[in-house]
Amino acid sequence: MARVGNSIIKGLEVSEIIKLLNKAYADEWLAYYQYFIESKVVKGIMKDAAITELDQHAADELRHATMIADRILQLGGTPLLNPKEWMKKTNCGYEEPKNFDVVAILEDAIKGEQCAIKVYSNIVDLTRDKDIVTYDIVSQILADEVEHEEDLQALHDDITEFVSDLKKSLKK
Numbered sequence: 001m002a003r004v005g006n007s008i009i010k011g012l013e014v015s016e017i018i019k020l021l022n023k024a025y026a027d028e029w030l031a032y033y034q035y036f037i038e039s040k041v042v043k044g045i046m047k048d049a050a051i052t053e054l055d056q057h058a059a060d061e062l063r064h065a066t067m068i069a070d071r072i073l074q075l076g077g078t079p080l081l082n083p084k085e086w087m088k089k090t091n092c093g094y095e096e097p098k099n100f101d102v103v104a105i106l107e108d109a110i111k112g113e114q115c116a117i118k119v120y121s122n123i124v125d126l127t128r129d130k131d132i133v134t135y136d137i138v139s140q141i142l143a144d145e146v147e148h149e150e151d152l153q154a155l156h157d158d159i160t161e162f163v164s165d166l167k168k169s170l171k172k
């Protein structure tokens with residue numbers, strides 16, 4: 001544990017920060033697995049573009065899990081040791097893919113990102129001016145989650161537009 005490092009935290013209990021970070025840590029692993037499995041099962045039109053995006057997001061969520069685990073350890077905490085804890089501690093849950101169609105998969109993924117944005121925005125607000133190191137880490141993650149939402153939404157809109165144009169041209 002970084003003793004002097006922790007002494008610069010003002011107006012927040014370190015145990016409270018660790019608790020919040022462990023919940024986010026559970027979210028990141030579940031998000032990682034959700035993207036991993038979605039990339040394997042996704043079907044339908046333009047699925048290759050979706051696979052590229054889903055694989056990139058999986059790698060990002062795993063990188064976020066690493067960043068959070070490292071910060072928890074710095075603070076003197078222990079990252080969740082058992083995957084069973086992930087479902088108990090998660091904020092955003094796990095959206096099991098039931099419909100493998102590319103549009104449905106992207107919609108599930110967008111929901112997950114929107115939840116992640118709310119979670120990190122809340123941690124950013126709580127740590128601002130109080131725990132600058134955690135603040136910096138969660139701000140970086142928040143920026144990635146905003147980008148994720150935008151990338152997925154743009155791909156979703158491209159695919160739905162393409163499909164509707166195709167239907168129109170078939171009717172002619």
Ligand SMILES: [Fe+2]
Pocket residue numbers: 028031060061064116141145
């Ligand atoms: Fe993430």
Ligand SMILES: [Fe+2]
Pocket residue numbers: 031057061113116144145148
């Ligand atoms: Fe994300």
